[in-house]
Amino acid sequence: MPTPANILIVDDLRENLLALEALIRKDDRVIYQACSGEEALTLMLEQEFALAILDVQMPGMSGLELAELMRGTDKTRGIPIVFVSAAAKELNYAFAGYESGAVDFLYKPLDAHAVRSKVSAFVQMYRQRQLLQQAEQELKRAVQMRDEFMSMVSHELRTPLNTLYLQAQLRRRIAAGAPLSPEKMQAMVERDEQQIRNILRLIDDMLDVSRLRQGTLAITPEPADLAVLVRRVVDSHAGQAAAAGSPVTLDSPASLPGVWDEFRIEQVVANLLTNAVRYGGGKPVQVQVQALPGQALVTVRDQGIGIAREDQDRIFGQFERAVDKQSAPGLGLGLYITRQIVQAHGGTIGVSSVPGQGSAFSVHLPLDARPAARA
Ligand SMILES: Nc1ncnc2c1ncn2[C@@H]1O[C@H](COP(=O)(O)OP(=O)(O)OP(=O)(O)O)[C@@H](O)[C@H]1O
Ligand SMILES: [Mg+2]
Structure with missing residues (x-):
């Protein structure tokens, strides 16, 4: 149910207030009563109202005077007003200047049906305005997320591209005659390849996220050997891991046949391994x-920085990170994609971690990930 709409009714006669309240009372409304203009103003400054129903003839401040005052204050200017009056004539009073434009009239003796339908119309208008405001806020948030995303991506792409650029300059000097040993040349090409791999991975991650959004990240389970696959991923990350001071040991049977999307499961293991090295504290x-x-x-177990209890769920969300931007590269997409892939296989992924001591990510996969086999 939506939050209740507050309605203010103002009349100097208690019995009128009671009769009106009885007419318009509903579950999704809260009715406030005020016996004078002063009392009404106080309430309006404290609360947000969907509608104010003002008796025109009141001793002291009249309904029209109250409306004038409402017009003068930001907080009350937008509240729609329904004037209740005994005589149609006194309302010839021009109220064109009232900012919300939402001014209406009811005449005494009150006709129950007219009152109810008028109030319902205003409440509906109020709800629509609320929805619009909500949509506007969501839109603002989305735009802000997009801006943050673009700046993150630019930063992430800039780093490897910068390195490549420096290498290119070096090559220009070589071309101009500066000597370089074959070993150095070899190392240079390897660094280039690593940077290019980083860029490609980043772009692939972004493509995967947009596929996930559109629901088109499909898995194609086929006979595969998990033990062989994991060994291949470990081997291909060995150099990088050793360079970070994190040698990787593998404990695995020689073979573990099943039916999975090999390419996607490789991605899962690679993401977990990259994280273990990145956050593994050497x-x-x-x-x-x-x-x-x-x-x-x-x-995949590491002995690194670990993850605080309150972050352990969150890190599986898009762009969610538990480290600050400066301390480690990354967009916060790896675990999000990883979990989606694992779930698409009918599996689960979880983490157990003690901050400062390390983390262990566990992936459970059914041996046959085909939907028919799972069911
Ligand atoms: N092994 C780990 N040890 C400690 N923290 C981790 C570990 N793995 C992930 N995290 C935390 O979870 C966050 C999310 O991980 P995720 O792999 O989704 O993103 P990322 O590594 O920051 O960037 P990306 O994978 O997109 O390059 C990380 O930023 C880090 O804070
Ligand atoms: Mg990662």
Whole structure:
């Protein structure tokens, strides 16, 4: 149910207030009563109102005077007003200047049907305005997220491209005759390749996220060997891991056959391994592959910075990170994509971690990820 709409009714006669309230009372409304203009103003400054119903003839401040005062204050200027009057004539008073433009009239003796339908119309208008405001806020948030995203991506792309640019300048000097040993040349090409891989991975991640948004990240389960696949990923990350001071050990059976999307599961293991090295504090990383009844379990363990309890769920969301932007590169997409892939296989991923001591990410996969086999 939406938040209740507050309605203010103002009349100097208690019995009129009671009769009016009885007419317009509803579950989704809260009715406030005021016996004078002063009392009404106080309430209006404290609360947000969807509508004010003002008796025109009141001793002291009249309904029209109250409306004038409302017009003079930001907080009350936008509240729609319904004047209640005994005589049609006194309302010839021009009220064109009232900013909300929402001014209406009811005549005494009150006709129950007219009162109800008028009030309903105003409440509906109020709700629509609320929805619009909500939509506007969501839009603002989306635009802000897009801006942040663009600046993050630019930053992430800039770093490897900058390195490549420096390498290119070096090559220009070589072309101009500066000597370079074949070993140095080899190392240079490897660095280039690494930077290019980083850029490609970033772009692939972004493509995956937009596929996930559109629901088109499909998995194609086919016979595969998890043990072989994990070994391949570990081997291909060995150089990078060793350079970071985090040698990777693998504990796995020689073979663990099943039916999975090999390319996507490689991506899962690669993401977890990259994180373990990136956040592993330069300590060894362990990867374990186990066959359980009906399922396989892959665990990636590090002895690094760990993850606080309150962040352990959040990090699986888009762009969610538990470290600040400066301390480590990354967009915060890896675990989001990873979890989506694992779930598309009918599996689960979880983390257990003690801050300062390390983290262990566990992926459970059914041996056969085809939907028919799972059902
Ligand atoms: N092994 C880990 N140890 C400690 N913190 C981790 C570990 N893995 C992930 N995290 C935390 O979870 C956050 C989200 O991880 P995720 O892989 O989604 O993004 P990322 O590594 O920051 O960037 P990306 O993977 O997109 O390059 C990380 O920023 C980090 O704070
Ligand atoms: Mg990551």
